[in-house]
Amino acid sequence: MLMNHTNHTGLAVELTVAQRNVELAFEVSPGDVMALVGPNGSGKTTTLMALSGWLMPDVGTARLDGTVLFDCPNPAQRPKVWTPAVRRGIGYLSQDHHLFPHLSALDNIMYGMDRAGITGRKARKSKAEEWLERVGLSGYGKRKPHQLSGGQAQRVAIARVLASNPQLVLLDEPLAALDAHAAPAIRQLLADVLEGVTTVMVTHHQADIDALADDVYRITSQT
Numbered sequence: 646m647l648m649n650h651t652n653h654t655g656l657a658v659e660l661t662v663a664q665r666n667v668e669l670a671f672e673v674s675p676g677d678v679m680a681l682v683g684p685n686g687s688g689k690t691t692t693l694m695a696l697s698g699w700l701m702p703d704v705g706t707a708r709l710d711g712t713v714l715f716d717c718p719n720p721a722q723r724p725k726v727w728t729p730a731v732r733r734g735i736g737y738l739s740q741d742h743h744l745f746p747h748l749s750a751l752d753n754i755m756y757g758m759d760r761a762g763i764t765g766r767k768a769r770k771s772k773a774e775e776w777l778e779r780v781g782l783s784g785y786g787k788r789k790p791h792q793l794s795g796g797q798a799q800r801v802a803i804a805r806v807l808a809s810n811p812q813l814v815l816l817d818e819p820l821a822a823l824d825a826h827a828a829p830a831i832r833q834l835l836a837d838v839l840e841g842v843t844t845v846m847v848t849h850h851q852a853d854i855d856a857l858a859d860d861v862y863r864i865t866s867q868t
C-alpha cells in the first residue's frame with residue numbers, strides 16, 4: 646500500500662510491466678538514496694525508464710513529493726495520470742556522461758537549468774561555475790568533453806544533473822565506466838552532492854551500496 650502523501654514525502658512506486666515480467670513496489674524516504682539491486686534482466690532499467698517517463702507500465706502508480714508521476718489502474722485503459730518526462734523534475738545519470746560534445750563543460754551544466762526555473766544567463770552561469778567548483782573542476786569550464794578525462798567528464802555530468810535542483814535523481818550504474826583509481830573519489834563526491842536528495846540508484850557494486858545507500862530494494866527475478 647502507498648503511504649499518505651503530502652509535500653516532501655519522497656517517492657512511492659508500484660508497477661507491473663507484464664511483457665518484461667517485472668512487478669515491484671518500494672518507497673524512498675525524502676532525501677534518502679535507495680539502491681535497486683537484482684539479477685540481470687530483473688527490471689532495474691525498466692523501473693528507471695518508468696520513473697523517468699520513457700516507459701508506461703501496464704499497471705501502477707508513482708508519487709513523488711505529492712506529485713503523481715503516473716497512475717495506470719488498468720492495462721486496457723489510458724492512464725488516469727501521466728506526467729510527461731520533461732515535467733517530472735528528474736535528473737538522470739548513467740555510466741556514460743552523455744555530455745553534449747559541441748558544448749563546453751560550463752554550457753553543458755547550464756543546459757536544462759532554464760527549464761528548471763533558473764532563468765537568466767547570468768544566474769545560470771554563476772550557478773554553473775559554483776557547481777564546477779563543487780565537483781573539483783574550477784578552471785575547466787571552457788573545455789569540451791573530448792578535452793576531459795572520463796572521470797572529469799562524469800564530474801561535469803554530476804554537476805549538470807544537480808544544478809537543475811531535481812526532485813528525484815536516478816543513477817544507473819554511475820561509476821561502472823570509471824577506472825578503479827578514479828571511482829572512489831567520484832563515489833565520495835556523489836555521496837556529498839546527494840546529501841538530502843531523494844535518489845534511486847541501480848548498481849551491481851557493493852562499494853556503491855556501502856558508500857551511498859540508505860536502503861536497499863532487492864528485485865527478485867519473476868522467472
Ligand SMILES: Nc1ncnc2c1ncn2[C@@H]1O[C@H](COP(=O)(O)OP(=O)(O)OP(=O)(O)O)[C@@H](O)[C@H]1O
Nearest residue numbers: 664665666667683684685686687688689690691692
Ligand atoms: N526493449 C525491450 N523490449 C522488450 N523486452 C525488454 C526490452 N528491454 C528489456 N527487456 C526485458 O525486460 C526484462 C527486464 O529488463 P531490464 O533491462 O529492466 O533488466 P535489468 O535488471 O536492468 O538488467 P541488467 O542488470 O542486465 O541491466 C528482461 O527480461 C529483458 O529481457
